[in-house]
Amino acid sequence: MTLTLFYIASAVAVFATVMMITRLNAVHGLLYLILSLLAVGVLFFLLGAHFAAVLEVIIYAGAIMVLFVFVIMMLNQGQKTIEQERIWLQPGMWIGPSLLALILFVEMLVIVISGGSAETGHVVNAKQVGIALYGPYLLAVELASMLLLAGLVGAYHLAKPILKTTKTGERS
């Protein structure tokens, strides 16, 4: 039962990702990407990583992708960009990525046939995740938070209102 569900969700994820890459309309592509992220969330859930599953939906599908849609809406280019995409996505340019993807696929087949890593996951609860994050992986967490802080400062700098002189001569 779980295995069937797992393969269905994987199929959805792979299909959605392929559709995402081949769409000419950016918003349609994003919708498939969101679907693909949701399918990955289901995969995490089935492997017992409930916490990661919910976070996948909240952070990737629910927050980051909304920002992507937001930006594409702001830049609403319409038909023009679709034509441009069509020019970019010539059949010839698929050869390279397809070959690389094929190599990965063959590798995966070899691993599956040789019977590696077929163990089923066990349920992980939030406490274990927290202890792992603030125990052995503390350094990684701190580094990631520093990276985010740098991003935050950068965004603040870019969005800072241009200083204007008000009537009283004060700078606001």
Next chain:
Amino acid sequence: MNTGLGDAADIIGILVSVIFVAAMLIWVERRLLAVWQDRLGPNRVGPFGLMQVVADMIKMFFKEDWIPPFADKPVFILAPTIVFITMLTGFAVVPFAPGVGIIDFNFGLLYFLALSSLSVYSIVLAGYASNNKYSLLGGIRAAAQTVSYEVFMGISVMGVVMLSGTFNLREIVEAQRDGWFIIPQFFGFIIFLIAVVAESRRTPLDLPEAEQELIAGFHTEYSGMKFGMFFVGEYLGITLSSAMIVTLFFGGWLGPWLPPLLWFCLKTAVGIMFFILLRGSLPRPRYDQLMAFGWTVLLPAALLNLLVTGGVVLSLQG
């Protein structure tokens, strides 16, 4: 996991009653607003105007379902279903009473946050697909507003999680036997309440559909049943939000004398009426005021609440 959870009768019963409540809210809201504004409200169809919902529904079913030729058709059709489906699936984790509910999920609270953040796609995509300036403005506002308010919503309930030590909504309710969390988590409650109003896009924070400036915002181009879906989706959102407020801060099904399910329904009904009262009494802030208030007041307040709660919990544990 639990006995009595998630059998067919439960699922169908909850689904039907939730949709029924959401539909009846159309009447309840109009009547209550009318009472608070010293009017009568719809009182002609059936006793007390109760059949007004049926009349509205018949009207909506028979209206022409018009898709503008300039719209992005597949997305235009998809958009109203998203809010409906995400809100209905959100009810899966609501702990109605011991043994009544659909699933007992260990991360119920996070599941609710995830679905409420997914529901924004409905508005954003509707705004995009309508291909209309006002809709687009509404969609952009909705995206910015919900992404911002989601942040404080998540942080404000972490105090509750700290006090109860779990994300499981049923265990959160059980942890409130000695006292509702509204007392130790009063600031968390206020922040959560504001964030929930912003998330469900209700007046006073209904900037995405502000009639006076944006015609009808994201659903300007929608008609017939598609408009109806947005409408009922909004009421489903209110019901779900009230249920979550009751679960997190008002002790869920706990209460003396009456059966647990009745307590839960009563508290949720009060919550819903509070939402309607908000609409009837508060003016709408300007868009930049809303965003500035969120980031400069609510975010620091939510973080401070988290810090103080964490400190108190630690010091009590010794």
